[in-house]
Amino acid sequence: MNKMKNILQRSFLLVLSISLISCADDFLDLQPQQNISNEAFLQTFDDFNTAVLGLHDQLQGGGNAALYGRYTLLVPDVMGEDVKQNASANRAKEWAEYNGSETDFIPEDIWREFYEAINIANSVINSEFDAGADLAADLNTLKGQAYGIRGLAYFMLCNFYAQPYSFSAGAGHAGVPIVLEFDFQNKPARSTVSEVYAQVISDLNQAVTLITTSQKNAGYFSKAAAEALLSRVYLYMEDWSNAEAKATSVINNYGYSLVSRDLYPTQFIDGLSSEAIFEMIYNTTDNTGSNHIGGMYKVTGYGDYLPSNDWYALMEDGDIRRTMITYDSNLIGDFAKAPLGPARVDKWPSEGPLNGTDNVSVIRLSEVYLNRAEARANLGNDAGAQADVDIIRQRANPGIAAVTATGAALMTEVYNERRAELAFEGHRIFDINRRKQSLARVLDCTSVPEACNLSYPNNLFILPIPDGEVNSNEEIAQNPGY
């Protein structure tokens, strides 16, 4: 028996030792190799820099490019009258036809991606880190950029999902939820529009304060971008004097200048022009191809949307902006019939390997002039408003006469100039709605008759709170009409 016991003992030791070869302490303690854990990130200055670059990238939008890559620009325009829909359109079709529902991907993607941006910004803003004296200003700038982009995100969310500031006295109607700290179980209710605008202004002012280092280029959120956006925010709030003040500050203090007529089209192709204040930089590594906003319009892209006659008729011969089109003999229907045939928008024209690499403007100096023109017209400063409109209009068409209209007629000039200048850049339905105007697709509106005329106030001028939010957050209230 003893002998056997020895054999047994030896064999067990053998088994045991073989087992232990593969039984190191950390055998099961594997770490991901493409990601970094929450605990290990935002621990260095470079981490903050990387996160803020990620935040800028987020503004382009994710898989569906729902933010400045595509839908944040496209949707407000297809809901207006300056863009018409091609028969083959598929992407924003429901919104162009005022037949959308909360299950559609567009309201969900825009909502989700702006809140993803807010979450990145919150991580940067809320993470304590002492960068040391040498880097303190740079770290503050990074935090300021996070504040600024968070303010922009809340402002845009309000534009898409809430009725405008002017909709009710004191703007006490429903806005969007304000989330300033990460909590995965958070199910926030909607704040009022007034509360959201207060947050927007506070964030943009923080950006103005914290951003002290100079802007690398217009692709990065800057102090000027914060002030320029504030001019638009105050305009939407009908706080005309602040709008004018912010616009004037941008025009006078930062050295931006309007590009010349000859170079006008190149500002959209080459980007980073003298009038670019904040824009999304696209290059080949972004690889957006035809998913870029340009692809929505170009014949070589998806070609879903076309310039309308309404827009074409706003301008006169010789206007540089009218020439940024191409012709497509395969089109049929009620679209802009420029002199040579049915037209397509060609504002972002790069093709081939550069397809989809045109930068996309978030805000540029032209808009700041037009913001000021509208503020001045509302303040009764007709001469100032006329001058601002002339700067923009005569730059595009030097032969055209100066504006002489006053009062309501001047206001129409201001409005129309904004349509002509900022067409396809994602402003139209916001402008209609905040000015309490009705939508009238005037020329050749036959293909979807029920979407030709919509009057203010209108539930359908804003998007529904997406299904994905309503299903996971019982505190959220849906917009009426959806």
Place this chain on the structure above:
Amino acid sequence: MNNQLKLSLFMKNIYLLLISLMTTFYGFSQKTINGTVSDDQGPLPGATIIIQGSSTGVTTDFDGNYSIEASEGDVLEFSYIGMEGQTVTVGSQDTIDVVMASSTELQEVIVTGYGTSSREKFTGAVAVISAETLEMQPSATFQSALQGAAPGLQVVSNDGAPGAGISIRVRGIGSISSSNEPLYVIDGMPITSGSLSTTDFSNGGRSSNVLGSINPNDIESLVVLKDAASTAIYGSRGANGVVLITTKSGKAGDPKFTLRARYGTQEFAYDGILRGLNSTQYKQLHYEGYIARGTSPDAARELFANQFPLNDAGQNYNTIWLDEMTQTGVVQEYDFSFSGGSEKVTYFGSANYFDNDGMVKNNKFERFSSRLNIDAQLTDRFKVSNNVNISTFDQRGITDGTRWQAPFYLAYLMAPTVPVYDQFGRFYGDHKNFFMGGNNPVGHLYDDRRELSQMRLTDVFEVSYEIMEGLTIKSDWSFDLLKVDEYLYQNGRYGDGRRIGGYANEGGISQTNWLGTQSIQFTPQDTGNHNMNFFAAYEAQKVMTRTIELTGEGFSHPDLKYAASAANPTTAYSARSDYAFQSYFARANYDYNSEYFLSMSFRRDGSSRFGPDQRWGTFGSIGVGWNMTRLIESVAFVDFLKLRGSFGTTGNAGIGNFDWAGLWGFTRDYDGNPGAAPSQVSNNLLTWESQENFNIGIDATFLNNRITLNAEYFERLSSDLLLDRPLSLTTGFTSVAQNIGDMKNSGIEIDLGIDIIQTSEAFLGVNFNTTTLKNEITYLPEPIVVSTKKREQGRDFQEYFLFPWAGVDPANGDPLWYLVNSDGTINYNSTTNRVGETERVYMEGKSATPDFYGGFNLNASYKDFSLGMTFNYSFGNYLYFNPGWVIHGDGRFTPRSTTTYAFNNRWTTPGQAAEFPKHRWGGNQSSNQRPNSRYLYEGDYVRLKSLNLSYDVPTDLFGNIGINQFKVYLDMNNIWTWTKADNLPFDPDQAIDGIYNTMTPLSKTTSLGVTIGF
């Protein structure tokens, strides 16, 4: 350190247990017995003789002779694979000759997890699929042979393309978001299964299958473990069932050679697949669609004339795309194997070539595989074996599903007025600015590339040492090395690569999977009627996966197609991801006099896939059996009756490798600089899904074993289901992985076989199996809507939740929808033409889960002829035509064509009762709102899966040249299909979730073959 401590304590306990058992039962006194073992054909070399209750054993030599030391009163067990075992008690005699007879199913050895058993003794629920069933399938993978072959298995073809994947569910769906595929174990090693693909080649995981490496002819048996008694020994990976693959091994004796050759042709299995329009029909729809939009007829005609080119005769082209893209497929297979051995060393080897040219042009799968299995008894106590398989395959695929290049999508959407070739004889691409990116589905098959090559080396090495009689230690070291290379190319002239001057995507995955299992087996001896054995093991496994992928755009010449020639290298991607398992497990089997059976198993598993706080889980099972045969000896027609039951727990660790961690992701860049963003919410509490399995079964044979019945009732209770719980999108995330759901699958399985005729010349047997399945989500705090389904507590997991389609308004051709009552039921009395006024509802219990499914087969033989037929069926499930909203979209996508079915059934005139609304470019207002019940179909079907007719040519015809088998056969597969829905627009064999996504339809194969043995 902690683990080491646990291990040593555990081993110490086992050791003490074994010592005490041995001192109780061990004893001896001996003499030499000689004899011969034979069957009705003559002596049996390689038969095993073991002294019962010990591990002392010998095998017979070439002449069937043996010699063994035994004591008077010892019981000798004689066994031989395929023969009924016999026992003889040693008395005063010195010679014991034994004549063995073929065994019944009950006594056949079946492979179980980490061991073997027999139907007679096993307390668990298993399905066994024989090599003969496998041989009848001209398929790249053995998995297709499982369809209809045994109860409890739901087997579906995800994709009919050569080499594509196959899905298997054992007893329903036990998980919501983790894997539902069973664990595949080959010769004891858990291997990688499913899809391994980094590029788009796999079409979402459906079109590639790493198990395509395995030559089905190498397989001796397939055993599917279904209940806890059989699967709990696999612990955290046993919840979805386990498929045990045992490859062939040699038997002592002269070398045997087998040559198999097969050649067959393929066409579509289902006759009801959709057809595209001809140019006359398309032209009519083209006008109709514009006129319905308010365009004048003249303008519509002008547009048509502008868009489409004319042929030399001045007519529109008339391209029937489906016919242009498809061909008669060819499948051929050549297999050579050899086996044999001496008393000490046996071998099996094979070489295989399998080639399938699909029904889509240029779509193919080609495999070379070879195997060598060797078993060697080095000394009386020391035994080694090594099974090595090297295999390589090349697959050329297509873009499948619902994308612009997909043949079975574009076959309907491409206008027939677009020609295949242009005036230069190239594939036509001039429609690129107005029609679907200039995609040319035939050109895609030639000018573009989608390729995958796989190399796989699997080696299972085992060494065992018998320390003393009844006590053996074993060490297994196995490797599974996989290398996948993929290449995608889109030409720059037309189609998806046109805007970027061509696109190439090259990727590679290499995976190293190693496993070490150290085990000990103890069978106490001289225990009288108390038979028992014990098994304990330690196992470690690590799987390391490396992925690289790069893409490039811009090619200057049509013959330059690889990323190296790209003007613009766009992305370079790499990933490394590892996971590891570490496990301790044990099992004890006991039976009293082969009448009462008890088995217990236990496993403790650790996995790197879970957070540090939840890394270890414990699983176990208990099974009992009662052989009642002796009790009912008086009932003459019953030969055997056994009741058994089991209960146990298993787990499902089939999730991502780091799902528990809170992470930042770094796949972003801005202005050429790297960016980061939060990519995953942390959940340190994330743990296994666990499952309780309850099973009771009955095994019986009647009337001299001519009727066999096996019936089971099962319940699978899955809990802690991992779920991506939706979060408020305002958090910046859509969901977090949590363990929050419970689900129950229950059902009955019946397997009934009857041998109707059993004479020396003729045989006729039938077999029928069915499985009923009921699925219910038993706990889910919040309903979750996923695509066409809504998951809600109290309901079937696969229940459809759709907008209720009410047909077409005869007055104006508008789509109509039923309104919905306040209780969520469909109000059949009111309709609306605005989908916004109704909402999605449950479709009165319609689900993708079948009520019952299974198969039946018939085997007949007369003299040298034999006939086998296998049917499979599924009833009560519903299928969803996912791209119906595009293909049958009533003109929503201008100016895409549609099917003849849509053309013939559309509304055209007021008062017409039509199935489809009027055709209008841009679509009718939401007529194709997703997802709606217009695209839901009954999925019930019966299919003659295989028909095999063979003739054994009498070998004496060949004289004395050594040929001992010459079989010629005709195989026909999927040749007949019945569907309940007569308008079902696609093959009824679809993915488990019931969603049809214009994947390649299944093929019908007719093949001729020959098997020669010498």
